[in-house]
Amino acid sequence: MMFWRQAMTIAGHELLLERRAGETWSIIVPFAGAALIVVPMAIGTDLQLISRIAWPLYWAMVLLFGMQIAWRHSASERTPVREVMILLGVDPAARFVGRVLANALLMTVFMVGVGLLSLLLYSPVSSPGFGRFALVVLLFAAGLAQLSTMAADLTLGIGARAALAPLLVAPLAMPLLIGAAQSTASVTRTGVILPWLLMLVLADLILAVVGLLTARALEEAAI
Amino acid sequence: MSVLVQLEEVGVTIDLTPIIDRVSLEVSEGDCLAILGPNGVGKTTLLRLIATLITPSSGRGRVLGAALGSRAVLAVRDRIGLAGHFPALAGPLTLAENLRLVARLTGRGDGSVGAALDLVGLAGAADRTADQCSHGMRRRADLARLFLHPPQLLLLDEPHAGLDASAAPIVAELVRRVRNAAGAAVLVSHDLTGVGHLAARRLWLDAGRLEPSE
Numbered sequence: 420m421m422f423w424r425q426a427m428t429i430a431g432h433e434l435l436l437e438r439r440a441g442e443t444w445s446i447i448v449p450f451a452g453a454a455l456i457v458v459p460m461a462i463g464t465d466l467q468l469i470s471r472i473a474w475p476l477y478w479a480m481v482l483l484f485g486m487q488i489a490w491r492h493s494a495s496e497r498t499p500v501r502e503v504m505i506l507l508g509v510d511p512a513a514r515f516v517g518r519v520l521a522n523a524l525l526m527t528v529f530m531v532g533v534g535l536l537s538l539l540l541y542s543p544v545s546s547p548g549f550g551r552f553a554l555v556v557l558l559f560a561a562g563l564a565q566l567s568t569m570a571a572d573l574t575l576g577i578g579a580r581a582a583l584a585p586l587l588v589a590p591l592a593m594p595l596l597i598g599a600a601q602s603t604a605s606v607t608r609t610g611v612i613l614p615w616l617l618m619l620v621l622a623d624l625i626l627a628v629v630g631l632l633t634a635r636a637l638e639e640a641a642i
Numbered sequence: 643m644s645v646l647v648q649l650e651e652v653g654v655t656i657d658l659t660p661i662i663d664r665v666s667l668e669v670s671e672g673d674c675l676a677i678l679g680p681n682g683v684g685k686t687t688l689l690r691l692i693a694t695l696i697t698p699s700s701g702r703g704r705v706l707g708a709a710l711g712s713r714a715v716l717a718v719r720d721r722i723g724l725a726g727h728f729p730a731l732a733g734p735l736t737l738a739e740n741l742r743l744v745a746r747l748t749g750r751g752d753g754s755v756g757a758a759l760d761l762v763g764l765a766g767a768a769d770r771t772a773d774q775c776s777h778g779m780r781r782r783a784d785l786a787r788l789f790l791h792p793p794q795l796l797l798l799d800e801p802h803a804g805l806d807a808s809a810a811p812i813v814a815e816l817v818r819r820v821r822n823a824a825g826a827a828v829l830v831s832h833d834l835t836g837v838g839h840l841a842a843r844r845l846w847l848d849a850g851r852l853e854p855s856e
Contacts, residue, residue, distance in 0.1 A: 421749075428746045432732075439734035439771070499730035502695060507747050507791065508720030635716075642695050 422513045429509070429517025434524065442491040443525050451484040451533050455540055466542075473543030478600045480537075481530045482563065486588050488529060489522045489567030490580070498576075501641070511634035515568060519630065523564035530556045547603050551612065555602045558619035562595040563588075565626040572637040594622040643671040645704075646795055646826045647692055652701035652710075653850075654687055661687045663850035664701065669795075673826040674817055676841030677852070678834055684850045685830040686727070689797050692828060693724045706795060720748075723793025723820075727800060729780035730787070731772040737783045738768040741790055748791045758790040759783070762812050777804045785809075788816055796820040796827040802836035814840055 437443055458476060459469050504514060534552070537543070547555070570587045574580040598619035602612045647669035654662035661684045669675050679685050690696045694705055694715040706721055708714035731740045741755040759765050762782040772780055781804045788796065801813045817827045817840050829837045830847075838844070846853045 424749075425747055428743065432743050435739065436732055436734055497728070497730075497732075499726055499728045500732060502693075502724065502726075503730040503744070503787070504747075505695070506693065506719050506722050506724055507744065508716075509747055 422510055422516075425509055425513035426516040426520065429514050430520040430524075433518055433521035437491070437521070437525060440491070443488055443529060447484055447487050447491070448529060448532060451480055451529070452536055454480055454484070455533070455536055459540065469541050470543055473537055473541035474547075474603045475600055476541070477534060477537045478559075478596055478603070481526075481533055481559070482589070482592055482596050483585070484533070485526045485529060485560070485563050486567040486570075486585060486592070488525050489518075489564065489571050490584055501638075505638065505642070511638040512631045514638070515572075515630050515634040518568050519561075519564045522568055523560045526560040526564055527556060530560060547612075551602070554616065555599050555612075555619070558616065558623060559595055559599040562619065562623045562626055563592060565623070565630050566591055566595070569626075569630050569633065569637070572634075572641060575641045594618060598622065645670050646673075647703075647705050647828070649692075649698075649703040650701055652691065652698045652703050654684070654691055654696060655699040656687070661850055662691065662698075665847075665850070665852045666701075667845065667852060669826045669828060671824045671826060672821050673843065674821060674841045675826070675828050676834075676837045676844045677828065677830045677847050678832070678837075678844060679830075679847035680832055683847050685832075685847055686799055688847065689724070689726075689799050689828065689830050692795070693722050693797050694719055695724075721794040722797065723788045723791065723795070724797045725781075725784045725788060725799065725801070727803070729772070729777075729784040731780055731783060733773040734771055736769050736771050737764060737775065737779075737786075740772060740783065741786060744787050744790055750790065754790055758786040761789045761815070762786045763808070778806060778809070781805055782809060782812065785812055785816060789819075792819060792823065792825075794820070794823070794825040796825060798827065798829045800831050800833075801829055802831070802833070810836070 462469055566588050570584045573587065574584045577583060598615045602615040605612045605615060645668050649665055649667050651664045651666055652662060653660060653664055665688065677685055677688060687696065691698060692705055694710060697711040703710040706718040708718045737759060738755055741758060742752055745752055745754050756765065759768050762785050764779060764782050764786065767775065767779060796817065802810060820827050829841060831837045
């Protein structure tokens with residue numbers, strides 16, 4: 420009971436911080452939007468090609484920009500705040516879960532927003548349907564939130580964090596990227612997405628176990 | 643009276659640089675110890691060591707019965723209260739919201755936040771964000787956190803730095819409450835005038851070594 424109370428309190432705290440600082444909406448979303456606009460300009464007037472690559476591009480964009488949500492400045496607690504959490508006896512696993520919940524929620528909203536922009540700009544040749552798309556987005560956001568939160572802890576206090584964290588996350592996020600991209604593609608190709616959804620679920624579960632088991636070690640290492 | 647902090651020949655080396663050198667000290671229930679010394683001699687490091695945030699490189703130590711460097715410290719950390727140089731506040735949040743986080747994480751009601759802010763003279767600034775407050779106000783809010791969740795072992799780093807004269811009784815009241823509740827306080831400062839009247843014992847730290855203060 421205490422675990423979940425702490426986790427939900429941390430999640431609420433992170434969301435309140437984001438509401439005040441607004442980094443996701445004022446920085447990350449505009450950059451992702453700009454990237455979506457730049458790609459068609461680089462491709463040229465081949466509208467068919469743009470429509471065909473719409474979903475793969477979407478997943479690449481949400482991977483690269485979505486991970487930034489976990490590392491936004493307001494979320495990276497300053498050392499004194501982190502030390503107070505430690506001295507209040509907050510369970511590091513509860514802190515991990517709370518931050519993941521907040522990051523996953525922000526990433527989900529971000530992905531829906533970028534998805535709508537992609538539909539508008541790219542007119543993709545096919546659509547996976549709202550229900551399936553929502554399920555894939557939720558599973559992808561949960562996995563990316565866990566991975567990015569772990570990377571945030573692992574690179575805390577490192578000067579080259581902005582460069583190092585994406586290098587850590589990008590290769591490890593491949594199962595998520597492949598699962599999400601193939602889920603979307605399979606809807607139109609074969610209609611069978613279950614194996615890809617299972618891949619996403621499995622990746623999420625593995626990340627959850629690793630995140631919970633390493634939370635204390637990462638916290639102690641960051642002191 | 644039971645011993646709350648016991649260090650025996652403890653040393654701390656950070657990045658191959660020795661910061662604390664064979665320090666021994668004891669702090670018992672009801673004690674208030676002042677550790678004095680100029681800048682850069684290891685006062686903050688010693689305080690963080692006692693707070694279990696640093697593991698000793700040599701020697702042995704126990705804090706609230708838990709051996710430093712062991713997993714036992716995890717069980718006693720919530721009885722340690724530390725206020726460092728930099729207030730532990732999230733800038734975009736109001737003072738009340740910052741304290742509400744502490745209240746909720748420690749199972750207290752939100753109602754206790756107003757009383758804690760009142761004790762440090764910030765009742766009227768509860769809805770100001772920490773970014774909008776002066777350094778002195780932020781330090782007061784940090785002290786309010788310690789009134790809200792009173793520790794058994796109180797650790798204050800330069801407790802009067804950034805505070806005006808009217809805040810001195812707040813620090814004194816915090817120390818008094820902790821001592822009266824079978825706790826102890828360790829204050830570190832470069833300035834004897836601020837902490838001298840609060841501390842029953844004074845030690846002088848120089849180049850990582852502790853000596854009795856005059």
